[in-house]
Amino acid sequence: MSRAFGDYVRKRREALREEDDAFSVRQVAQRIGVEPSFLSKVERGETAPPSEAKIVALAEELNEDPDVLLALAGKVSSDLQEAIRKRPELFATLIREMKGMPDHAVLRLVREVRDGKW
Amino acid sequence: MSRAFGDYVRKRREALREEDDAFSVRQVAQRIGVEPSFLSKVERGETAPPSEAKIVALAEELNEDPDVLLALAGKVSSDLQEAIRKRPELFATLIREMKGMPDHAVLRLVREVRDGKW
DNA sequence: TGTAGTATGTACTACTTAGTACACATTGTC
DNA sequence: GACAATGTGTACTAAGTAGTACATACTACA
Known part of the structure; x- marks a missing residue:
């Protein structure tokens, strides 16, 4: 399992944390609606990336492009898929x-x- | 569960069958590598559409555009997804x-x- | 020194995916 | 009237997805 997604998220979160303590694993996890242990495992690549909805929430939280984060997670946004399917x-x-x-x-x-x- | 995929496949298979007995559920199922009961359920919408690989095999069998069949199954070809993810x-x-x-x-x-x- | 906050480890689970295996009833045909 | 082929019903399952819940261990600081 490639850890590109987790590594990227962790780096980004820790960078934001330099400026703001609110970017701890626990607090970010709570804001995106998952357990801290789950986010921790995701960042360390111990578990596959979360669902699309959580990834989008995470992207907002980290001020990142959701499509890029989804791509790192090996996914494609469902609205793009729908456009193609039509x-x-x-x-x-x-x-x-x-x-x-x-x-x-x-x-x-x-x-x-x-x-x-x- | 929408049955668009199953209906489409069944119609197409039965059309081909008018000309050729080899397009029975059993024989097509065997050629694409699934159990006849499974293909039967798929065509009747009792089960979700099969995996991408089987859908592509089915498209070949039925002389249909695999992307169209995948779309009916609510999927997008993995090579397109990969192109987007890059x-x-x-x-x-x-x-x-x-x-x-x-x-x-x-x-x-x-x-x-x-x-x-x- | 205790307590608040932090990250991580362990164990478990409900749901979904993608099917198989086999029995059964029906229909055509020799 | 036997035999072959066909479509379908029933029961089951291995692997993956997307997490939760709780316990443990470390760090800062008042």
Whole structure:
């Protein structure tokens, strides 16, 4: 089991803690709605990452992008999955086409789409 | 539990069966590597759709687009998920932007990308 | 020195996933 | 009328998911 998720969360939490004691395992656990022992195990990679809902809560707590945290946990946000499931051929083709493209090309595309050229 | 997946599979299998007796529940089940009773229950929606691997095998068997079948089963192909997880911010933004767009716009985009304009 | 807060260890559990194994009743066919 | 093939009902299960509950051990500080 890769510990990328746990390591990342722990580092981020401890960084925030330098400035604010409220970022202890216990307090963060309580705010996201899990037992401290569970969060501890997650951070140490002893247990698989939590559910999507808890990961999103954690991302908010740590001021991180939920999609990035979900990715580290090996998941994809359910709203993205739903969007794909609604038009599977279209999105499947597009994503497979783009997965071989460099970041800057994808980024350019994102911007064009966002700027309403479509 | 919605039975969209099972209904679709059953219809498709029975259509193929008009032409070819090899498309019985038993024989298809054997070819995709499950018990006939399991496929039967799946088609009648009595059990949740099978795993991704079996769905893909079934799609091949039925000459259907695996992404469509996966979508009916409420799933997204793991290779697409992996592509998203590798660049979560980029893909998340793009997909969320596109989910509100009409089909023809998405299709145009797919074609532009495929035709190497990027 | 006691007590408040902190992290972690241990044990357990309810639910879900993804099926198998086998028996049974029906239908076609030789 | 036997035999083969078909679809389905019933019972079961191994592994994974997503945690809880409580006990223990350490640290700071008043």
